[in-house]
Amino acid sequence: MRELYTTELEELESLLREEGKLVDRAIRGALNVLERDDLELADELIAFDDEIDRRYLTIEQRIPSLLARQTPVAGELRLVLAILYINLHLERIADYCVTVAKLAKLAHGLPRDRAVLEALEEMGERCREMLGTGLEYFYARDFTDSQALVEMDRPIDRANRKLIDRLIALGPDESQREWAMRMMLASRCLERIGDHAVDIGEQAAYLVRGRFEEFTDASHKPPRATT
């Protein structure tokens, strides 16, 4: 029984790894859709979400069964809980990518602004980096540098603010207003993806340390890094 149980845990983690890779592709796809204003790619990306959902649902369904049959405890309990939450975060990130694709479709053909697109690209790349780091903490069972994730999130927040300033500046120009509003929402999606990546890192920390702590808190200022 023990062997079967170990296999089931390993399979859950493998599924999560696959999901993680697919979600990274989804973020890259979303950035490409924005950059190229490509309708076909946008539809592809929306359809691609089914691939991610299949893994998400499989994990989601297997966990209650595993809990009921094997009653994991100690490190294994924390692993199962971490997988449960990370799975949820990955699925949310994928949904934000779909929203970006839909926004891009709505904004298709409207006059665009180079500076805004570059800022979005910058935010998106940072998000991918953060997701990779958060997942790596989990796979390696290592969270020694929890501040790294928080630090990575700051440029995203900064880029997001700068972008909003730029978009507000575009606002009075009626020909660009609709596009700007769509991009404002896309920017918000990317910013949220960064937050989910931090949450994934928190789950990795929980798995290793055995107690849950938030790296940052939305209602309080994050501690300033000493430089």
Add this chain to the structure above:
Amino acid sequence: MEAIKTKIDLTRQGRLPAEGDREAVFEARGVSVFYGDQRAIDNVNIDIYRRLITAIIGPSGCGKSTFIRTLNRMTDLVPSARLTGELRYRGIDLYGPRVDAVEVRRRIGMVFQKPNPFPKSIYDNVAYGLRILGMKKDLGERVEKALRAAALWDEVKDRLKDSALGLSGGQQQRLCIARAIAVEPEVILLDEPASALDPIATSAIEDLMHELKRDYTLVIVTHNMQQAARVADMTAFFGLDVSPDGNRQGVLVEYDETEKIFTNPSDKRTEGYVTGRFG
């Protein structure tokens, strides 16, 4: 903004009294038990707290039962058994020269794995200890009180004169608990009390333990880890240690709040045992 009022205390972690508010009933310091030359348990240091349920878990042969038996001097009944170190019960040296082992066993009752009612009526089983101890005043009331506390009264009140051997296994075990409670002990030791029972009877015993901890200190030895996780406030994990001379002895590996033992144990050996990876 005004804070939302909640009935649940958000600042409290877990359901246990804080560490400083726990009152130690037993204090074991460097306790070792020998059977002849064989050391069965080695150098156990533990505080067992008042009105909490403490579970002792560990693999076969790790000295769980030996340890629980030292708590009411049942080991005295094994001629070759010997205890070293210090075991205090409410501050008194339990193995001191002036301590009466019979009085110890009245205050610290025990319930065994296999229900062992006397071949007497239900009533006489519960009244037995009371009569021996001369607690004959209000005998009927005391018997009823004990049977009620053991959650058995409603099932047996109309057949108190029937033989206890006619009860089901689960009822017999609750009768043994009633018998232990009747003499008004302070502590109840339970050595695998549910391992011979079906899940429904087991559940009844676990509910009963939860009720009893309002008035008693309970120590339970169990092989069933989920049972420990369900009922115990504190959990002690005993492991097996092989000394250089080849002697296999039980040692206390880890002792902590049950929640900690089952979510984030500190010792790798505990983790291995509770997850079933080894042990």
